[in-house]
Amino acid sequence: MTKNLIFLGPPGSGKGTQIERLREKHQLAVVSSGDIVRNLAKENQDYREKMEKGELISDEILFHEISKRLETERTETGLIFDGFPRNVAQATKLDQILSEHNRSLSGVVYIELDEEEVVKRLSIRKVCGQCGQPLFDTEICPKCGGSPIIRRDDNEETIRNRMRVFLDKTLPLVKYYQEKNKLIEIDGKQTIEAVGNDISEALANA
Numbered sequence: 001m002t003k004n005l006i007f008l009g010p011p012g013s014g015k016g017t018q019i020e021r022l023r024e025k026h027q028l029a030v031v032s033s034g035d036i037v038r039n040l041a042k043e044n045q046d047y048r049e050k051m052e053k054g055e056l057i058s059d060e061i062l063f064h065e066i067s068k069r070l071e072t073e074r075t076e077t078g079l080i081f082d083g084f085p086r087n088v089a090q091a092t093k094l095d096q097i098l099s100e101h102n103r104s105l106s107g108v109v110y111i112e113l114d115e116e117e118v119v120k121r122l123s124i125r126k127v128c129g130q131c132g133q134p135l136f137d138t139e140i141c142p143k144c145g146g147s148p149i150i151r152r153d154d155n156e157e158t159i160r161n162r163m164r165v166f167l168d169k170t171l172p173l174v175k176y177y178q179e180k181n182k183l184i185e186i187d188g189k190q191t192i193e194a195v196g197n198d199i200s201e202a203l204a205n206a
């Protein structure tokens with residue numbers, strides 16, 4: 001099964017947990033824009049300064065790094081894109097780069113969660129005490145095996161703002177992939193198990 005996937009989901013949707021589960025189950029490679037930026041910052045002082053100031057790296061550099069990953073990862077194994085694309089321009093460019101590497105997008109998993117549920121989940125948020133991965137309905141971090149701690153630093157207004165920013169950025173992408181018949185909508189207001197099952201079921205038919 002070769003699956004090249006994009007994951008979209010608001011904060012609190014458990015997107016990271018689901019990506020991790022899928023990666024393990026199907027030995028998929030994860031191409032994360034966050035990891036790309038962190039690796040660049042490790043190697044290069046200029047990027048390190050940019051990252052510390054919270055500046056974004058240019059699309060050109062990001063796509064260069066993604067192309068390198070597409071060249072080195074085995075083609076028969078699928079990829080999951082995490083934190084990327086962020087807008088329709090990047091989505092169009094990603095389609096182009098994938099086809100240059102003889103790959104195509106299998107589907108875009110969108111884990112939906114309404115604002116009230118996001119607020120509810122994030123105001124008492126459990127994260128992994130070791131790596132910071134958000135944890136829901138689980139006592140063991142799927143990434144590193146660490147235990148959850150409760151973080152109460154998110155106030156309601158901040159959470160609502162983050163949700164609005166997420167929707168502003170993401171809804172145009174959702175529409176873009178809907179029109180291409182690539183969108184897989186998943187009800188995120190379920191347990192981790194149920195969300196995982198829905199994703200597996202949808203991907204079996206994708």
Ligand SMILES: [Zn+2]
Pocket residue numbers: 128129130131132133141142143144145146
């Ligand atoms: Zn962890």
